[in-house]
Amino acid sequence: MEFISQDLLTYCELHSEEEDPLLKYISRETHTKVLMPRMLSGHLQGKFLEFLVKMQRPAAILEIGTYTGYSAICMARGLGEHGKLITLDINEELETMVRNFFEKSGLNHKIDYRIGNALETIPLLKENFDMVFIDADKSNYINYYNLIIDRVNPNGMIIADNVLWSGKVIVNDGQKIDKDTQAILDYNRMIKNDPRVESLLLPIRDGLMFARKL
Secondary structure: OOOOOHHHHHHHHHOOOOOOHHHHHHHHHHHHHOOOHHHOOOHHHHHHHHHHHHHHOOOEEEEEOOOOOHHHHHHHHHOOOOOEEEEEEOOHHHHHHHHHHHHHHOOOOOEEEEEOOHHHHHHHOOOOEEEEEEOOOHHHHHHHHHHHHHHEEEEEEEEEEOOOHHHOOOOOOOOOOOHHHHHHHHHHHHHHHOOOEEEEEEOOOOOEEEEEEO
8 A cells, every 4th residue: 555655655744734633543543443444544645635625615525434434524624614424334333433533523513424335325315416435345336436426416526545456456467356456447447438527546545536527
């Protein structure tokens, strides 16, 4: 996942807005108590998402994959007074921890946190969205996209995380491709070829694919 040196990463962090105490606390708790803490968005990506929301000014955001709530809090901080973020996750074991983080953030009034299978929950949503952030099981990225694309407003964005998959998207001849890597390759190819969107893949952290609805 690390595409730049630790020294350069540290330099970027030192010259960015500092990670505040709550986000540091969420990061510590995640690394201490939760499996696969590398799934956390982290300082620079979190701040990037917050900046993006502040610039885009979406009225409604959908997040698919809450994990421990770090990215949801970052995006909710960028929302305007009447903005709303719906965040979906299937892991009910983390619910108490995540709701506690949301309570501490003071953003409960902007965050609608729902536990359940997103493939079943998304069709029940009544809202249209200006921004969608996909950071869940890679095998269903295309399914999530197909479920939500018609619910994204013109000029809205669908952002998918982990689209460089720790560099595994660079495949050599004869190399065996695992299921998740293939899912990411298929997703990236689909976005690039979808005439309904404009695509941009950025090497931020583990890769972010932007699809802007035309």
